Amino acid sequence: MRRTAPTLALCLALLGPAGCTAADTVAPPAPAGLTAQAGSATTVHVMWDAAKPSDGVTGYQVFQAGRPVRELPAGKTMTDVTGLTPQTGYAFTVRAEDAAGNLSPQTPVATVTTPAARSEDRTAPTAPATTTGSATGPRAARMSWSAATDDTDVTAYDVYQGGVRIHTAGPGESGTVLTGLQPDTVYTFTVRARDGADNSSPDGPPVDVTTPPASGQGPGTAPAEFAAAVSPGAVTLTWTPPDTGRETSEYQLYVNERPTTVIQFGAGAVPAGRAEHRLTVTEPAGTVWAVKLRARLPDGNWGAFSAERRIVLVA
Missing domain, CATH: 2.60.40.10 (Immunoglobulins)
Structure with a gap:
């Protein structure tokens, strides 16, 4: 158990183990490593370090000058705050939340000033030379x-x-x-x-x-419990997203060993639990597919493939 309420001993003495459950009343620690960088005259990119699994964090709240501006799942540790004013100073903080609703202290403030707007600027910077x-x-x-x-x-x-x-x-x-x-x-x-x-x-x-090898390679990167259900004119895919440390919003689908499409979940629609995607098919009944998919990892690479499922399309 991650935390135990101070009243647990009294509860056990009065009601016994079957009569009480320890409540989680201890807040997670404040996120570390908060930074804020101006991406343009009207946007700021806010980033912080991911919480440790033992902290039990389920989400983050981003504040601008004490006002909440974003709520993000535990897997997401960066966000762009848009609609800001050029040549203006901004202050950001972040706090974590656990499954019991306990809120961490807010991080130390990260300050940033947006640059002046250049509405007629159409010239890109030079590329870094090295x-x-x-x-x-x-x-x-x-x-x-x-x-x-x-x-x-x-x-x-x-x-x-x-x-x-x-x-x-x-x-x-x-x-x-x-x-x-x-x-x-x-x-x-x-x-x-x-x-x-x-x-x-x-x-x-x-x-x-x-990167060098490591003992204990960490969580698997393959989507788990991959399934494919066939119905007339459609195939419904379901899977459990891999534990990548951040939300996983992009998957590459292979059919018969060939990449066929990239499945993308938009903001606010990224599956936190079981994921589902429905394909409309026009191939004739009796067509055999071998389907599998893999996730885009936070490092930009594709992860390992899911198990492969063989299906027969129906009319």
Whole structure:
């Protein structure tokens, strides 16, 4: 049991083990590592470290100047706050919540000032000229890059892996530590510069980083309990998302060993438990499919495949 209420001993003395259940009344710790970076004149990218599994966190609340602006599931540790005012200072905090509704203290304040708006700015920054990277452990890597230039100002650097943005750093930063990686994996990272009008540079030079193996590779990355139900003109897929440390909103579907589509769940629709997706099919009855899927991981890679299911389409 993660926490025990102070009244548990008295409850046990009066009612016995069958007559009482320990209530969870202890709040989780405040999230660590909060940062806020201006992505443009009207957006700020807020990030923090994921809670430990033992903390029992089920979600996060993001505050701007003490006012709640976002509620996120436990798997999501970054968000873009939009609709802000150019050349304005903002203060952000985050607190965690557990399944019993206990709220952590708020984090120390992260402050940021949005740059001036450049409504006519259509010129992207130059790409960072150099990029370097090295693994710092089985699940982390350190990246560094050279400064980009822009006709106005560079406001952010975005790190990409597999075509997916996985991290945002501030304009004055020339490096960062990436976490949530998989052991014994080769990654290819690139960096793009961004300005206040949200113009992004081309990719800087790619850098390959190989994480070392680790004992106990951590949670599996394959979707579990994958099932496919056939009905006339349709196939309904269901599965349990892998435990990636963040919400999993993108899956790649293979049919007969070929990638056929990418299933994406929009904001607010990401499945927290059992996931479901319905396919409309036009192939003739009797067509045999072998279907499987894999999830996009927080590091930008695709995870391991689910079990494969063979189905026969019906009219």
